[in-house]
Amino acid sequence: MKLHERFRGAGVAARARFRRTEKEEGSGARSSEEGTASFLALLVSQLLGTTAFMFVVPFMPLYVQALGVEDVGHAAAWAGVINGASGATMALVAPLWGKLSDRMGRKLMLLRATIAAVVVVGSMAFVTGPWQLLVLRLLQGTLTGTVPAATSLVAATAPAEKAGWRLGALQTVIFVAAGVGPALGGISADSAGLRTSFFVASALLAVSTVIILFGVRENKPGVEEREEAESDTGSERSPLPYRLLLPGLLTLFAVHVSITSASVALPGFVSTLAGAADRVASQAGWIIGTGALVASLGSLLGGRLAARFGARRVMVVSLALAGLAALPQALSESVPQLWALRLLTSLFIGCAIPVANLAIRSAAPAGRQGEAFGVASSATSAGFALGPLGGGLLAASLGFWSAFLVPGILLLALATAFVVAYAPRSGRATAAWKAIIAGITR
Numbered sequence: 001m002k003l004h005e006r007f008r009g010a011g012v013a014a015r016a017r018f019r020r021t022e023k024e025e026g027s028g029a030r031s032s033e034e035g036t037a038s039f040l041a042l043l044v045s046q047l048l049g050t051t052a053f054m055f056v057v058p059f060m061p062l063y064v065q066a067l068g069v070e071d072v073g074h075a076a077a078w079a080g081v082i083n084g085a086s087g088a089t090m091a092l093v094a095p096l097w098g099k100l101s102d103r104m105g106r107k108l109m110l111l112r113a114t115i116a117a118v119v120v121v122g123s124m125a126f127v128t129g130p131w132q133l134l135v136l137r138l139l140q141g142t143l144t145g146t147v148p149a150a151t152s153l154v155a156a157t158a159p160a161e162k163a164g165w166r167l168g169a170l171q172t173v174i175f176v177a178a179g180v181g182p183a184l185g186g187i188s189a190d191s192a193g194l195r196t197s198f199f200v201a202s203a204l205l206a207v208s209t210v211i212i213l214f215g216v217r218e219n220k221p222g223v224e225e226r227e228e229a230e231s232d233t234g235s236e237r238s239p240l241p242y243r244l245l246l247p248g249l250l251t252l253f254a255v256h257v258s259i260t261s262a263s264v265a266l267p268g269f270v271s272t273l274a275g276a277a278d279r280v281a282s283q284a285g286w287i288i289g290t291g292a293l294v295a296s297l298g299s300l301l302g303g304r305l306a307a308r309f310g311a312r313r314v315m316v317v318s319l320a321l322a323g324l325a326a327l328p329q330a331l332s333e334s335v336p337q338l339w340a341l342r343l344l345t346s347l348f349i350g351c352a353i354p355v356a357n358l359a360i361r362s363a364a365p366a367g368r369q370g371e372a373f374g375v376a377s378s379a380t381s382a383g384f385a386l387g388p389l390g391g392g393l394l395a396a397s398l399g400f401w402s403a404f405l406v407p408g409i410l411l412l413a414l415a416t417a418f419v420v421a422y423a424p425r426s427g428r429a430t431a432a433w434k435a436i437i438a439g440i441t442r
């Protein structure tokens with residue numbers, strides 16, 4: 001009798017384990033589908049949000065003139081300071097928002113940034129002087145930061161095998177928005193008016209907020225993850241491993257300096273090469289817009305190559321190739337030649353950005369990725385703030401060509417420094433980089 005009961009109990013336990021396993025498998029499949037849907041919703045939200053931020057860039061000098069700065073040169077100077085203001089304040093406060101995202105949730109921080117952007121960008125339609133617009137831009141950099149918040153959310157929630165691809169896809173969407181946003185903003189300013197265009201941008205951000213609220217979800221940590229996080233609270237105040245984070249941070253800083261410094265000098269350089277002022281703005285805008293679209297393709301390529309060859313090696317090769325493509329731009333003799341070289345540089349820069357984010361994700365301790373990406377946002381914002389300033393100073397002192405030569409040297413120098421730093425640790429690094437280059441050319 002006891003033997004019979006024992007077998008019966010074993011059978012009940014086996015059936016219970018089978019049902020539990022079946023339930024877990026079904027739950028895992030549903031979780032995977034929900035994760036994919038959530039990621040797609042996040043991409044749509046960032047497409048709208050980044051488009052809204054870039055929406056106002058092309059008509060900012062015109063808006064400054066409408067606010068009473070009649071001189072064209074003074075209006076351009078005001079616009080440069082106003083456009084760079086948000087990057088300066090974001091560089092200061094981004095680590096704080098990153099720490100809060102680790103404690104309070106990354107989706108909550110993304111919502112906070114997007115809602116703040118709705119209010120701040122919409123308020124720009126009511127200003128009556130350039131100083132008020134400058135204050136709002138400083139406030140925008142302090143309270144917003146949707147791209148780093150979205151990057152942190154993707155890095156924290158993506159499965160390890162999909163992290164590179166998802167970070168690349170997110171960066172692709174951001175580049176597409178950076179190319180499309182200014183064009184749509186210019187059309188809106190011409191057709192609906194300057195102040196109305198700020199309302200349009202605010203409305204796009206509001207739609208982005210709704211998508212994030214109802215379409216994006218953040219996986220809650222399981223029991224084991226919570227226990228691990230609780231066991232690590234004693235070491236939570238220890239500093240981040242900046243030595244491991246440094247390659248990704250330097251890469252993000254260098255590529256954004258390269259992008260923004262060249263963009264400042266591009267209209268003047270195009271005017272010099274074209275030999276006349278006719279259609280200079282449209283040609284410069286076309287080069288910038290198509291460059292952003294090509295960079296979006298590079299982002300997808302970078303994510304896939306990193307999964308195959310490793311983030312560190314792809315990052316170094318991307319920097320080196322971007323630098324090599326940037327150097328000849330200073331010697332360009334025609335606009336089509338400059339355009340082709342800018343597209344090539346944009347491809348490799350687009351490759352480097354998601355790979356740098358992936359390297360930061362890998363180096364950051366569990367539970368502190370928000371803080372790490374906050375520091376990364378500071379590096380990016382510093383590049384956005386210093387790039388236009390450096391490019392303008394170089395163009396004014398040495399000539400437009402120098403704003404293309406110096407960033408190329410910077411990218412090559414950084415790639416060389418990484419090679420020197422990593423060479424003793426990997427005897428087969430050269431062979432691996434050759435394989436990566438062969439893969440890119442294929």
